[in-house]
Amino acid sequence: MTLAQDRESYGGMAVVRRVANLRQQVAGWRRAGERVGVVPTMGALHAGHMSLVEAARRDCARVIATIFVNPKQFNRPDDLTGYPRDEAGDADKLAAAGVDVLFAPPVEEVYPPGFQTRVSVPELSNCLCGLTRPGHMDGVATVVTKLFLMTGAERAYFGEKDFQQLLIVKRLARDLDVPVEVVPVETVRDGDGLALSSRNALLTPSQRAEAPVIYRTLTAMAAKLAAADSDAAAVLGWGRSELLAAGIEKLDYLELRAADDLQELPRPDRPARLFVAGWMGGVRLIDNVAVPLGR
Incomplete structure (x- = not known):
C-alpha cells in the first residue's frame, strides 16, 4: 500500500x-x-x-x-x-x-x-x-x-x-x-470538577450527577493535608468515608504518594499527590490532585 x-x-x-x-x-x-x-x-x-x-x-x-x-x-x-x-x-x-x-x-x-x-x-x-x-x-x-x-x-x-x-x-x-x-x-475537567474521561459516557444520569464528589473530596483532602500537623491516615480515612457515603460503590485505592516516584507517604513532606480509583456501577473512575507542601 x-x-x-x-x-x-x-x-x-x-x-x-x-x-x-x-x-x-x-x-x-x-x-x-x-x-x-x-x-x-x-x-x-x-x-x-x-x-x-x-x-x-x-x-x-x-x-x-x-x-x-x-x-x-x-x-x-x-x-x-x-x-x-x-x-x-x-x-x-x-x-x-x-x-x-x-x-x-x-x-x-x-x-x-x-x-x-x-x-x-x-x-x-x-x-x-x-x-x-x-x-x-x-x-x-x-x-x-x-x-x-x-x-x-x-x-x-x-x-x-x-x-x-x-x-x-x-x-x-x-x-x-x-x-x-x-x-x-493539566487535567481537563467539566464545570462541576469531574475529570474528563471516555468512560464518563458510560455513567447513568444519576451516576454522572454524583461523580463530581471525587474531585470535591480530593481537593478537601489536599487542603487538610496541607495544614500544619496534618494526620495523613486520618485524612485518608475521612476521604474514604466521604466517597463511599456519596455514591462510590467500591474503592480500588485512595492513597497519598510522592509525585516523582510514587512512593507511599505518611505525610506530604515532599511534592505529593492524592490518587483515587473508584467504581460507580460498572464504570471505573480515576483522578488525582497535587497536595500543597505543608507549612
Missing part, C-alpha cells in the same frame, strides 16, 4: 494505517526541518484529548494523533469489547483541530504474529492502577514505546489525569534513550 492509497479525506488530514507509510511522511517533514509532535490516544476523543492536540499544535510544526485501542492494557475482555469507539467522529475532531496525520493501525500492524516483547517499568507499575489491573501498565509501556518508534516524534503529549502512566512513559523514554520529550498537560 502506498502513502497515497493509505489516505482518507478528513478536511485534508491523512489517515494512515501502516508504519512504513507513516515513516515515509515523517521523513519528509524531518528533511524540511519541521518539529513533529504526537498525541497517543485510544479514541473516543473529548476535550481532554483535544487539549493535548492544542498543546502539540502550539509547540510543533506537524502533529500526529494516534488512535489504537490497545488490547494488551485490558485485563478484562468485557472492558476491551465495551470500550467506546468512534473513529469517524474522532477523525472529524482531529482534522478540525489541525492535526496533520491520524495514525490508526490495525492490531496486526502493532502486534504482528509471534509478537513476544514486553516493556516493563516495575517500580512505577506495581502500585495504584498497576496493582489493581494486572498487566495494564506493561501494556501501556509496550504500546507507547512502539508508538514512539513508529512515529519518530520529537515531543509526545500526555494528560496528568493518568499521572502514573505519565511517570511510566517519562521513565521508559529516559531508560531506553528514546529521543522524545514527554510533555505533561
Whole structure:
C-alpha cells in the first residue's frame, strides 16, 4: 500500500494505517526541518484529548494523533469489547483541530504474529492502577514505546489525569534513550470538577450527577493535608468515608504518594499527590490532585 492509497479525506488530514507509510511522511517533514509532535490516544476523543492536540499544535510544526485501542492494557475482555469507539467522529475532531496525520493501525500492524516483547517499568507499575489491573501498565509501556518508534516524534503529549502512566512513559523514554520529550498537560475537567474521561459516557444520569464528589473530596483532602500537623491516615480515612457515603460503590485505592516516584507517604513532606480509583456501577473512575507542601 502506498502513502497515497493509505489516505482518507478528513478536511485534508491523512489517515494512515501502516508504519512504513507513516515513516515515509515523517521523513519528509524531518528533511524540511519541521518539529513533529504526537498525541497517543485510544479514541473516543473529548476535550481532554483535544487539549493535548492544542498543546502539540502550539509547540510543533506537524502533529500526529494516534488512535489504537490497545488490547494488551485490558485485563478484562468485557472492558476491551465495551470500550467506546468512534473513529469517524474522532477523525472529524482531529482534522478540525489541525492535526496533520491520524495514525490508526490495525492490531496486526502493532502486534504482528509471534509478537513476544514486553516493556516493563516495575517500580512505577506495581502500585495504584498497576496493582489493581494486572498487566495494564506493561501494556501501556509496550504500546507507547512502539508508538514512539513508529512515529519518530520529537515531543509526545500526555494528560496528568493518568499521572502514573505519565511517570511510566517519562521513565521508559529516559531508560531506553528514546529521543522524545514527554510533555505533561493539566487535567481537563467539566464545570462541576469531574475529570474528563471516555468512560464518563458510560455513567447513568444519576451516576454522572454524583461523580463530581471525587474531585470535591480530593481537593478537601489536599487542603487538610496541607495544614500544619496534618494526620495523613486520618485524612485518608475521612476521604474514604466521604466517597463511599456519596455514591462510590467500591474503592480500588485512595492513597497519598510522592509525585516523582510514587512512593507511599505518611505525610506530604515532599511534592505529593492524592490518587483515587473508584467504581460507580460498572464504570471505573480515576483522578488525582497535587497536595500543597505543608507549612
